[in-house]
Amino acid sequence: MAITKEIIEDKIEVVGSFKHINVRTATVVKEDGKEVSRSFHRHVVSPDNDASSESDEVKKLVGLHHTDELKKEYSDFKKAQADAGP
Amino acid sequence: MVSEIRVDTVYNESGDSDSGINLGTNDSIKFDIAGSTKWTMNSSGNLFPSSTSQGICFGVTSDTASNRLSDYEEGTWTPAYTFSGGGTVTHGSRGGNYIKVGNLVQVGFNIRSTGVSSLSGSLTLTGLPFPVKNATGARMGGSVGYNRDWGADMPNFRIYTSPNSSQLNFYYNAMNATGAAVGTSQFATGNDHNVIEASAVYITE
Secondary structure (H helix, E strand, O other): OEEEEHHHHHEEEEEEEOEEEEEEEEEEEEEEEEEEEEEEEEEEOOOOOOOOOHHHHHHHHHHHHHHHHHHHHHHHHHHHHHOOOO | OOOOOOOOEEOOOOOOOOEEOOOOOOOOOEEEEOOEEEEEOOOOOEEEOOOOOOOEEEEOOOOHHHHHOOOEEEEEEEEEEEOOOOOOOOOOOEEEEEEEEOEEEEEEEEEEEEEEEOOOOOEEEEHHHOOOOOOOOOEEEEEEEEEEOOOOOOOOOOOEEOOOOOEEEEEEEOOOOOOOEEEEEHHOOOOEEEEEEEEEEEEEE
């Protein structure tokens, strides 16, 4: 009986006007090649996030969507939110 | 009397004859519509759609997107203290979980800091599992269940989500004063400080 565990990014979506990248990381446990469990961990890569530690696939999407223009728009948006205060 | 009928497919006879129940695969039941499988019941008895955009409509008699429940997911996420003006927070034990039902996300988390370096600006909690929807009314509050050892007394210490971001914000206010964002002077610098256990509910895209 061989039990294996693999960690994969099984779902990557680009959502919203600021192109947030939703990344779902799945931990898949298999017994003799048959999947017996799958659990999820999620994070979001927004235009102001450091993507240097992301996977190559996510980096490609960051390069495609998180342009300098979009980063500026997002930065201005967040500054306006912060200025508005609680 | 016939006690058992063995067939691979049961399809409609009239019309285009392309919808019915497909029993041709071991240990599964497939529900075919217009010639393709739309739902499958597997060997464990769980029901799967053929597309993640499919769901179940409630309270309507025709397919309406706003009445269609098409997603459920649970998992974990990693919360992090982040200051808007920069600097570094080192964290002790922390963790978060989430449940997503349709577009509604419920998150729970705990977090603490063990040290800080060169902080400036206001405090946010980053790492939410889904971004907050960009819409009027998408700024939603959270509930703080427990907290201790912050850098200052903060009456009405609260958290809220910001539309179009994946972060929570912190603020406090006395009842007779306007709100203020939690900043560096309210954030303790020592080990095992700024402990919080909380939850929030928000809408995602």
